[in-house]
Amino acid sequence: MRLFFLLQRAAHQLRTAADRRCLAAAGITTAQLGALFAVQDRPDTTQRQLARTLGLRESAVTALVARLTRAGLLTRRAHPHDHRAVVLELTGDGAAALRAARPEVDRFNDELRTLLGGQEFLRTATALHRLAHWEPRDP
Template sequence: MSEPDQRLYFLLQRAAHQLRIASDRRLVAAAGITTAQLGALYAVRDEPGITQQGLARVLGLRESAVTGLVGRLTAAGLVAKRPHPREHRAVVLELTDEGAAALDAAQPEVDRFNAEARALLGEDGFAQTAAAMRVLAHWESPDAGG
């Protein structure tokens, strides 16, 4: 009997890819949005007045990637930009009624995914995995270069 695969980096990449493809398919069918857009909409909803720079920080993305993402969200009518109250070159992002409706439409799929993951991993495994992912999402390797 062979040892279980211990290549964590490889396994995380493979799991993320598999989950993103399956989640995108389900979210697009249910709400017309991707997982990346879902994350951005959550952040805009949860942090009123967030800037694109703040959104990049929350999502762990480069500002150039967020510029494209916000462009797609505004073109779809899911997010609106308005002038920042204190910084004349900055804008703040607001969830539109359409954006809120997309989040509402996505919620059953999010709930279904969590229920499937709980069934697959067990309640303890689900909680441990969620805790581990929170730690890894904010971990900076000493070799990352800051």
């Protein structure tokens, strides 16, 4: 249990620090930043695909997309082949927010790389990637 506690504490510490920086640099949170990067990286993504990419419930993504749409950072349009789906697109303001946040994200990663050391940074990133995609067995 101690490892789980440390992961939770580290995640909270990192998210809080990164949110402050992203809000100051681009007016968006790290959750919003992640959604914008995902839409930028995969044009014509749907809300369902975005939920899978972010590892969130669809209801959480619906609320997140609504906030980003109200802020003018994303647009929604009907899916060309599935009348139930909505396709997400980055707006010019959304792309500008990503450009504004990028230097701060790079600085933050550089600080973590310095804190952990280059090799340890890569090992940690690899381990966290595996944990993020792990599917534990049910009891």
